[in-house]
Amino acid sequence: MSDTVRIAEGIYWIGVNDFETNLFEALWPLPRGVSYNSYILIDDKVVLIDTVKGPFFSDFLDKIRSLLPEGRKVDYLVVNHMEPDHSGSIKVLREAFPEIKIIGNEKTKGMLDAFYGVTDNVVTVKDSDELEIGSKTLQFHMTPMVHWPETMMTFEKTTGLLFSGDAFGGFGALNGGIFDDEVDVDYFEDEVLRYFSNIVGRYSSMVQKAFEKLKNVDIKVVCATHGPVWRKNPSRIIELYDRWSKEETEEGVVLVYGSMYGNTQKMMEAVASGLVKGGVDKIRVHNISTTHISFIIRDIWRFRGLVLGSCTYNMELFPPMKQLVSAIENRMMKNRKIGVFGSYTWSGGALKELQEFASKSKCDQVCPVIEAKSCPTQEDLEKCVELGLNMASAIKK
């Protein structure tokens, strides 16, 4: 979107859409693109909230200039988050507005120096500090590790706008509209969960601490650095974030399998039929070789049941399954029901690793554990159905 969008009197969205980057953080696919949201407040002082990724600076600067009368400068830049998709324009922004003061916290200050060699005109703020900019007042809330150590949020008191940084944000470029009442929120919600589960989820306890801190803040609009601006129903995204960060899961099962020649796949299909017999209709099946793990992690975060099945590869777990297991461990997921099965032809290895993972995890294991030698026998498949049935009753509350 090339336009600026008015959010409230004197407050505008001046973000940009990125349809060019294939992998966010060089890891996460962006089939629907992504937006980098920045905001400008024009009052007695002119304040920017976060910037955009470096390559989009020219468009960003045009937007700022289109809103400011000739000769009017930008007084402040508030840096809620230093990740370069938001801070990448700081150096060039200072060239365009040499007197600009940068507002951040002590940790931001260190990162401004480390990333960009910026040490002058930096103003540090602490929890609950306020800055009057005319008719409006900004209040700063430190929310460390949501999702970096320096992350903070900025609240504008007269309008109730919360500039929340990456929190409540998600993948997906903004296609024509920026507000939750203008876009299909279901379309964006999936991508907010994919963003949350892969990028922020590991820091769920810090998200909960941030909620505790913000509990008396009267949030009327949520303005995140990615995805829609939630003005009609901010509580929808706030409640989802609250649930996700408490790891409250829905009734459903994710089945992930790694199979080179179809034998392990047959076992997965038998587990799925057991689930259906047990009354589960929310089943998400993923072939680990063809689905990017970010989509799998998203579904695992959402649903209560997880079944992993893998063939053995060079004495070990099938390599992409190893990657998934390590990603789950890294996110310290808990409160789920886990089932495992595996296959091998001579030494075995895959199932052993899956069992180790399941017993180390803070999740309840569902039986039976099944290991097939090459092609699963009828007995193996019956046990797989049994696993599906047991999982179906385990996930019911």
Ligand SMILES: Cc1cc2nc3c(=O)[nH]c(=O)nc-3n(C[C@H](O)[C@H](O)[C@H](O)COP(=O)(O)O)c2cc1C
């Ligand atoms: C490249 C390759 C490496 C394998 N390495 C092992 C191994 O180290 N130990 C073992 O018991 N089976 C090994 N297998 C056999 C498979 O794990 C076994 O046949 C399994 O049932 C295949 O399941 P799938 O049909 O789902 O791919 C290997 C198979 C292949 C193709």
